[in-house]
Amino acid sequence: MINGEKRTAHPIRWAMVGGGQGSQIGYIHRSAALRDNTFQLVAGAFDIDPARGKAFGTSLGLEPQRCYDSYQEMFAAEALRVDGIQAVSIATPNGTHYAICKAALLAGLHVVCEKPLCFTVEEAVELRELAVSRKKIVGVTYGYAGHQLIEQARAMIANGELGDIRIVNMQFAHGFHSEAVEEANPATRWRVDPRFAGPSYVLGDVGTHPLYLSEVMLPEMKIESLMCTRQSFVKSRAPLEDNAYTLMRYTNGAMGFVWSSAVNAGSMHGQKIRVIGSRASLEWWDEHPNQLSFEIQGKPAQILERGMSYLHPSALLDDRIGGGHSEGLFEAWSNLYYRFAIAMDATDRDDQEQLSALRYPDIHAGVEGVRWVENCVRSADAGGVWVDYQ
C-alpha cells in the first residue's frame, strides 16, 4: 500500500537560518519539511542581508516580525514566545554551521544542519555532546539517504544476499565546476575559499554523500586506514581540491574507494555506489534513483524498481506513489524530514523504542562526515600516504 500520507500528531514549529532568495538549497528544505504537515514554517533568518531576508520571509507567508535580522536575534526572541520555534534548519555556507548549530542547541532547539556539520572532529564531538546532553536531535541532510532503494540495499546486505562484503566503490563526480565559475558566481565562490568552506571542497561537498549511503548500507563496517590524494585542477582553488581519490581499508579486510570531483566535465551528477560481495553486487546511481541493479555472479543481472511488492517491507514504507512513476530527490528529502519530525517528537517524549527503530542521518553521521574529511586531508597533505583512521 502506498503511504504518502505521512502525518505526526502536531506539526513542529520550525524556522530556517539561510536558504534565502535564490539560494541553492533553501527551497528543497522547505519543500521537504512542509510536504506532509509535519513542520510549520513560522520564523526565519533567511539571509545574510537582513532586508532581503525579511522580504523573502514575508513573501513566504511569515509574519514580518518573525523574519529576523540574524539567527542570534531569532533564537533569543523566539525563546520568549509560548508559540516559539521548536526546531531550526541551517542552510548557510559551511563556515557558519558550527556556531549556528551550537547556538541553536543552547537555545533548546532541535536542529537540521547542512553538511558539513563543522570543520573539525573536535567541534563535531562538542556538538554531539551538546546534543546528547540537551536531548536534542541534529539531523544532517544527506538527501538520498531517504530514498527507498537505499533501505532496500541495506536490507539485502543485512540479509546476506551479497555474501561477504569485499569492495565498496563510490563516486560523486560532476563537471559543473570544470572552469573557474566561482569568478562570476558568488554562491560558488565561498565553496572554494577555506575561510568559508573549511579544509576541503569536493571531499566534504560531494564525497560525504555516497560515504553516508555506505554507512547506511553497511552499518557494521569500520574504516581502519585510508589514503587520499587531491588536486586543484583550477589552480586558483588551491589549497582546496576540485578532485580527489580516497582509498580505504576496512577492519574486516574490505576495500573502499571514493572519487570526489567537480571537474568531471560533462557529467551530470554521477553519484554512484557499488557494493561488491563474494556472491553478488548492488549498484545504485542518483540519476536514475528508482532502479537498483542486483547482480549475482553467474546469474542474469536484475533491475529492482522502487514501489514493487518484491522489495523489502522497509523499502516500501515511504512510497508516495506506485512503482513505474518516477520519485526523485524531493521525495527522498521529504522522507528524511518526516523522519526528523518523528525523531524530534520521540525525543521530546523520550520514546526510546521509537527512536531505536528510526534511521536517519543524525549527529553521529554528521561527526563521521567531518572525521572522514579530516582524515582524507591529513593523508593528502602528507603526500597521499596511508594514515590510521582517527
Place this chain on the structure above:
Amino acid sequence: MINGEKRTAHPIRWAMVGGGQGSQIGYIHRSAALRDNTFQLVAGAFDIDPARGKAFGTSLGLEPQRCYDSYQEMFAAEALRVDGIQAVSIATPNGTHYAICKAALLAGLHVVCEKPLCFTVEEAVELRELAVSRKKIVGVTYGYAGHQLIEQARAMIANGELGDIRIVNMQFAHGFHSEAVEEANPATRWRVDPRFAGPSYVLGDVGTHPLYLSEVMLPEMKIESLMCTRQSFVKSRAPLEDNAYTLMRYTNGAMGFVWSSAVNAGSMHGQKIRVIGSRASLEWWDEHPNQLSFEIQGKPAQILERGMSYLHPSALLDDRIGGGHSEGLFEAWSNLYYRFAIAMDATDRDDQEQLSALRYPDIHAGVEGVRWVENCVRSADAGGVWVDYQ
C-alpha cells in the same frame, strides 16, 4: 536561475471530491496543490464512505464540519460561507466525473478534474460550454504535461529543429494488469467495468496521456482519420480492452501511432513519445523524465538534461533544483497545479494576456481526450476500420 519559489498573491481555497484514504491518486493531488502555497485545503468530500471520508479529512487537519458526506452537500454548504471554497479537484472513479464537474461549475467553482473528463463528446462539449459561460477553468491532470522537457520538446519543434513532422509514435504500456488483478482489488475493479469506467479501459486510462503530450508538442497537428483495434486478453474484461493499437492520419500527411496497454508484462510504465521529422527526432520516456533524446540524422545523438542552461527559456522556468538532480512526477504535477492556480486567478481577474501566455491541460484537452477515445472505440467496434475523425 532556479525558481522553485512559486507563489501567487493569495492561496486559493480548495476542496477535494474523492482521493480519500488509500486511494491511488489522492495524495499526489494534495502534494501538488499544497506544494507552493498556491492552494489551501479547507474542505472535502473525500470518500464514498462518509465516515471514512470525515476521519480522513480531519486527519489532514481540516475542520470536521468542512468534511462533508457528499459533494452535493459540500457545494451547497460552502456556497453559503464567505470563506467558502473557490476550487475543487475531482479524484473519483471515471463514471462520476461528469456529474461532479457539472455540479461544481454550476456552483461557481473552478475545477481540476481527473481524466477522462466524461464518457461522450456530447457531455464533454456541454461541460466546456458551461465552463466558458461561467468563466471557470477546468484543468485536467495529464501529469507529465507539466514536465520541463515537454516544454523543451514543444519549443524545439516550433523552432523547426526537427524539420517537417512525419511520424508521432506513442505508447503507454504497463504490465500491472497482466492478470485479472481486479478480482482481488476493488480499486482496479471499477476500471474494467463499463458502468464506472466508461466505453474504454486502456485507451482512456493510459493512451490519452501520451496523446496529450503530443498535443502540447504539436499544437498545429490535427487528426484526419484513425483506425483502432482493441483486445481483452483477460477475457472477463470484455467489452473493455486491456490492449489497443491506434493508427492515425494527420491532415498534414503525418502518421501517428499509439500503443495503449495494461498487459505489457514486466514493463513498468512505458509512457513514451517519439516525434520524427524530416531532419531529426525527439524521444522522451516517463521512467527517465529528466532526459530528452534529440537525434539529428547524420549527427551524434544528443541527450538533453533538465535544468541545463542550453535549454529553451520556457523549459527552465519551472525548475525547482539544478540539473543532475532527479525531478519526477511530483514536480510535474506541482507545475501543473501552479499553472492551474495562475489560470484561476487570471480568469477571476479576466487577465486575458496572462491567460494567453499560459499552457496547461484545460477543458479543451479534456474534450479532445474524450473525443479520441470515442473515435477509437467507434473504429474498433466496427472491426478496426479507418474512420473519419469526428
Place this chain on the structure above:
Amino acid sequence: MINGEKRTAHPIRWAMVGGGQGSQIGYIHRSAALRDNTFQLVAGAFDIDPARGKAFGTSLGLEPQRCYDSYQEMFAAEALRVDGIQAVSIATPNGTHYAICKAALLAGLHVVCEKPLCFTVEEAVELRELAVSRKKIVGVTYGYAGHQLIEQARAMIANGELGDIRIVNMQFAHGFHSEAVEEANPATRWRVDPRFAGPSYVLGDVGTHPLYLSEVMLPEMKIESLMCTRQSFVKSRAPLEDNAYTLMRYTNGAMGFVWSSAVNAGSMHGQKIRVIGSRASLEWWDEHPNQLSFEIQGKPAQILERGMSYLHPSALLDDRIGGGHSEGLFEAWSNLYYRFAIAMDATDRDDQEQLSALRYPDIHAGVEGVRWVENCVRSADAGGVWVDYQ
C-alpha cells in the same frame, strides 16, 4: 564450452553472384562463409560490370578464368568441371534474385539467396518446389537469426516461461534514408525503384528481418489477417514506401505489430522484437545483440547475457568467445553460413535426422517473407484494410 572451431568434413566449393567491389553486403557473405573453413571461394560473377568483377575476383585470390562475366556463363562453365562449384550465394539487387536462384537450382547448385527471395508468392512457391524436387537447399540471409540469444528466446518461449503469447511487437526502423539520398547514391537508387526492388521498399527490406525472428521464436503462430498502411515521406519514392505500419491477428488470438521504416531520423538500426506473454516478456535489440531482457510481471527485470552458462544449451552451441566479450552481426552471419554448410552436406547425404535438428532461414522462410510483403501491399493498396492472410 566455447566452440568457435566449426568445421565440416570438406569445405564446400562456393561462388558468388554479385557482392562485388564496394557493394554493401558482399563482404559479410564472404566473411561469414569463409570464417570456419566450411566454404571455399573458387568462382564468381561478382559484378554487373564484367571487367570490374574480374578484377575484384582475382584480387580476392581467385583464378582469373573462374571470374565470370555473368552468372549464366558461370553456371554453365562450372558444371563442366570436376571441381566445379557446389553452392552459390546471390547478393545482387532484388529484381534479379528470382532468375538467378532458378538458374542456380536448375544447374544443380545449393543456394544462399539475399532477401527478398523474389517479388511474388507464385515465384517463391515455384522456387520452393524446384528446391524440393532437386533436393537442394536455399538459405536466406536474415543475419541475426544466427544469433545465440534468438535461440535462447525460442527455447524460453517453448518452455512456457512467458505463459500464453499475447503480443509480438517488432520494428526495424532506421533513419538513413530520411532524405532522398538515392539521388546521389546508385546503391540506394535501385531500392526505391519498383523495377529493381519489387512491390515494396521497407516492408521487404527491413520489416521481414524481425518478422523472421518472430517465426524462429514462435514457430507455432500463424497470421490470420493483417492490415498495413504505408507512406512515401520522400515523395519521389512513391509508389514504394519508406515507412509502414502492419498490424496482425494471429490464429491463436495474439496480436502482432511491425513498424518498418527508413525515415526514423537519427535512429541507427532499431531492429527490435518484444514478445509478450501472460506471465512475462522478452525483448531483444540488434544494437546490443548480446543482451536479452526478460521481464516477469511482478519480479525484477533480468538481463540475460550471451555466453553465460545459465542459458539454454542451444544458445551456447555457437559461442566463439566467452560472455562479456561482444559478438556482433558478423558472428551471427557466420553461424548462419555454418548451418547452411551443414544443411548442404546433410542434404547431399540425405541425412534426414541431422536436417530435422537444424534450424536456419530456409526456402520456407524465403517464401513466408515474400508472402508477408504481398499481403501487406494488398492491404495497404486497398487503403489500409484488414485482409485475410493468403
Place this chain on the structure above:
Amino acid sequence: MINGEKRTAHPIRWAMVGGGQGSQIGYIHRSAALRDNTFQLVAGAFDIDPARGKAFGTSLGLEPQRCYDSYQEMFAAEALRVDGIQAVSIATPNGTHYAICKAALLAGLHVVCEKPLCFTVEEAVELRELAVSRKKIVGVTYGYAGHQLIEQARAMIANGELGDIRIVNMQFAHGFHSEAVEEANPATRWRVDPRFAGPSYVLGDVGTHPLYLSEVMLPEMKIESLMCTRQSFVKSRAPLEDNAYTLMRYTNGAMGFVWSSAVNAGSMHGQKIRVIGSRASLEWWDEHPNQLSFEIQGKPAQILERGMSYLHPSALLDDRIGGGHSEGLFEAWSNLYYRFAIAMDATDRDDQEQLSALRYPDIHAGVEGVRWVENCVRSADAGGVWVDYQ
C-alpha cells in the same frame, strides 16, 4: 565507404604456438589472422600435449608433418623449408612467453605475442633489443586497440576537443573469478600461480588492457609516479591479487586511476576508459563498443556511433559494415592482425614511411605493459606507497 576487403600482396605464412583445442584465446587469433587473406596458417605447435596438438592442427586443415611437438622443433624444421613460416603467434600461458618469443626472434620470425610479453622489464627490454636488431616486429594483442572508436578518441583528443587532459579513469573489472573457480578449472589455475602467471594476476591480465587504450589515446602522457594496493579476496590466490587499485600521477599534472578486478561479482567485462579534459570528456566501454560518449561541459552529451560519416577519417578506415550494425571484439582483432601483416610486410621491405603511419600495439607497448605491472607490484608490496615510475 566501407572497406572490409583488406588485402596484402601475399598472405604471410603463419604458425601458432599454443591456442590449441579448447583454449580460451586460440580461436580469436585464427579468426582474426585468417579473416582477410593476409595470413595463411601453415604450421603449429598448438598444445602442451603433442598428440592433441597434432590432431587439432590436422583438423584445421594443416599438413600433419607441419603440426609439431614443440615450438623448438617447429622453429628448427620450418627454417629449413623454402616455404617455411614467416611469422608466429604465441598463445600459451604467460610463463612461456619470454622463452618462445626470444626463440622466435632468433629464428628470424615476426611475432604476435599474447600479453604479458614477459615477467620483468629486463626481459622485455631484451626482447625489444632483439626485435630491433633482427628487424622483426612483435605485435601484442590488446584486442580492442583495433576498434575504430579508439582511433576516434585519439583523433578528438589530439585535436584538442577535450581541452587539457586532467583525469584518465580506467577499469577492467569482471566477476568471473569471484569464487575459487581455479580449483575445478585448469585453464584458470595457472593464472593464479606465480610460477606460470608471473608477479601479478589481474594487474597484468586485465589492467593492462585499458592502460594500453590510454596510451593510444594519449600518446604524449607519461606516468611520473604511482601507488598501488592489491588484494587477494580469494585467500588461496595470495600472493597474486584478484583486485587492485592503481593511482597515477602523470608528468603533466594529470591523474590516472585503474581498477583491475576479477571479483567484481555479477559484472560482465567492465572494461571502461573515461578521459576527462578541461572542456569535455570521452567515455568508452567494451560491452557496447560501437558507442563513444562525448560530453562537453554545459552541452548535451553526445553518443558517437561507429560507421558514421561524422567520425574522423582514421576511425572509418577499418569499417567492415555500415553504422548501426554491431561490430565487436572479432572485428577489432581482425583490424589488429591486418595491421600486424602490414607492419611485417613493410618491415621486410624496410618501408619506413608506411611503418611510421601505422599504429598497433608493438614491442614498445609490450614493454610498457610489463613496466606498469612491475611498478604496481613494487608499490603494492611496499604497502601501497607512491613510487617513482621506473
